[in-house]
Amino acid sequence: MERIPVLKISDFLIVTIQVALDDESALKLQEDILEEIAKTKAKGLLIDITAVDIVDSFMGRMIRDIARMARLMGPPTIVVGMQPAVAITLVELGLKMTGVSCALNLEKGLLMLKEMVEAKEREERTLEAEETEGYEASA
Amino acid sequence: MRQVLEEVAVRNNTDIVTARNSVRTYAKQMGFGLVDQSRIATAVSELARNIVVYAKSGKVEIAKLNEGPKKGIEVVCEDNGPGIPDIEQAMSEGFTTGGSLGMGMPGTKKLVDEMNVWSEAGKGTRVTIRKFLK
Ligand SMILES: Nc1ncnc2c1ncn2[C@@H]1O[C@H](COP(=O)(O)OP(=O)(O)OP(=O)(O)O)[C@@H](O)[C@H]1O
Ligand SMILES: [Mg+2]
Numbered sequence: 001m002e003r004i005p006v007l008k009i010s011d012f013l014i015v016t017i018q019v020a021l022d023d024e025s026a027l028k029l030q031e032d033i034l035e036e037i038a039k040t041k042a043k044g045l046l047i048d049i050t051a052v053d054i055v056d057s058f059m060g061r062m063i064r065d066i067a068r069m070a071r072l073m074g075p076p077t078i079v080v081g082m083q084p085a086v087a088i089t090l091v092e093l094g095l096k097m098t099g100v101s102c103a104l105n106l107e108k109g110l111l112m113l114k115e116m117v118e119a120k121e122r123e124e125r126t127l128e129a130e131e132t133e134g135y136e137a138s139a
Numbered sequence: 140m141r142q143v144l145e146e147v148a149v150r151n152n153t154d155i156v157t158a159r160n161s162v163r164t165y166a167k168q169m170g171f172g173l174v175d176q177s178r179i180a181t182a183v184s185e186l187a188r189n190i191v192v193y194a195k196s197g198k199v200e201i202a203k204l205n206e207g208p209k210k211g212i213e214v215v216c217e218d219n220g221p222g223i224p225d226i227e228q229a230m231s232e233g234f235t236t237g238g239s240l241g242m243g244m245p246g247t248k249k250l251v252d253e254m255n256v257w258s259e260a261g262k263g264t265r266v267t268i269r270k271f272l273k
Contacts, residue, residue, distance in 0.1 A: 020160060022152035023188070054159055054177060056184035057242045085177035093181065093246035094232065 004029045006036045011043040012113065013075070018051050026062045033066055037073050044113040045070045048106055050081030060095045067100045076116040077101065080109035140205045141213065149187050149216075150196040158199040159184040165201055166212055170272060178250040179212060179270050185243035186216040186266050192237055194220020194264065204269065211252070211271035219263040226256050 002025040007014045013036055021029065037045065047063065049055070055063070067077040080103045090097065101116070103109035144165055147158040163180035171179065183199060190197040197218025204211045223229045230248065235241035248254045253269040 020156045022156045024152050054163065054180045054184060056159075056181045056188070057240060057246060058184075058188065061240065083173075083177075085173040088174050089177045089181050089250065092178070092249050094242055094249070095240075095246075 001025050001028065004032070006032050008036070008040050008042060011117070012110075013037065013040065013042040013045045014048070015046070016048040016051075020052075020054070021059065023058055026059055030062055030066050030069075034069055034073070037070055037075060042075055043117045044075045045077040046106075046109050046113055047077065047079050048081050048109075049079060049086075050083075050105070053083060053086065055082075055086045055090060057093060057095055060090050060093070060097065064095075064097055064100055071099070076113065076120060078103055078109045078113045078116070080104070080106055142203045142205070144201045144203055147199045147201070148196070149190045149199055149218075151191060155184055155187040155191060158187045162199075162201055162212070162214055165203070166270070169203065169210075169212060171212070171270070175270060179214070179268075182247040182250045182268055183214055183216070185247050186214075186268070189243055189264075189266075190216060190218045190220070194218035197263075204271075209271055211269055213267065213269045215265060215267045217263065217265040222260040222262055223256070223258040223264055224260055226258055230256070 002019050002021060004015060004017055013033065015033060033045065047066065063079060067079065070077045078101045082102055101112065103112050145161055147161055148154060149158055159180045162183045163176050166176045166179050187199055197216065197220065200215040202213045204213050228234050230244050232245045233241040247268065251268040251270050255267040258264040
């Protein structure tokens with residue numbers, strides 16, 4: 001079984017898939033990522049699939065599920081480097097990647113992720129402020 | 140002319156990876172472009188997974204086709220598993236007996252030029268797919 005490292009770099013978790021993943025290794029990776037999110041309290045997750053040249057329905061679904069589950073736990077996720085041939089194949093296969101944010105490369109992905117995290121934090125601050133205001137008004 | 144290039148035994152998750160990588164390599168050698176390589180390899184990944192999930196074991200045979208103007212690749216995915224009782228149903232989107240997406244068979248059809256399914260209850264299943272060089 002292949003074990004893919006999940007790296008924490010400043011506030012982000014970075015996962016680079018460099019080898020062809022079998023189904024079991026893919027599920028293990030999904031588990032590892034969700035565990036790391038809970039453990040490290042990372043603010044964002046980036047998955048780099050530049051080196052992945054075959055994504056079938058299993059792998060596609062796994063990437064989509066990771067993004068959705070991470071979002072539920074808190075951190076926004078971005079998938080970077082999907083090869084054009086892979087994107088075309090996934091669309092033809094019929095797998096909808098709705099809810100998954102993608103970027104062309106690592107650099108653009110990191111910028112986008114930073115923006116997503118900042119937007120989320122702004123939103124949270126506004127909500128907090130509104131809650132406090134509401135509390136003061138009713139007191 | 141049909142020339143068999145390789146036969147991959149399919150019994151587990153790692154064999155799925157071996158089969159699809161092998162198909163991709165041959166498709167590349169034959170001159171298929173990146174998108175077609177991805178289409179064929181992905182189709183084989185779906186069919187090989189069906190073998191592992193529903194029939195436990197089987198094989199994937201990769202062949203080169205050279206029939207007049209029709210040149211291309213043929214992949215036969217075959218097992219001696221339980222068979223598919225209703226092929227039309229299995230080919231329809233969303234139909235699954237494995238609690239999955241029901242995407243493998245209908246998705247494969249969209250990725251290849253020709254797809255043939257033979258199956259008999261209790262005997263097994265044979266899916267043949269072809270992609271031609273344009
Ligand atoms: N080799 C096979 N032997 C027996 N039954 C099969 C075989 N391949 C497919 N089937 C049957 O056809 C159904 C549809 O297959 P298909 O690959 O489209 O979907 P799935 O495997 O259920 O889900 P997904 O491929 O999306 O994970 C399966 O649920 C299974 O009942
Ligand atoms: Mg399937």
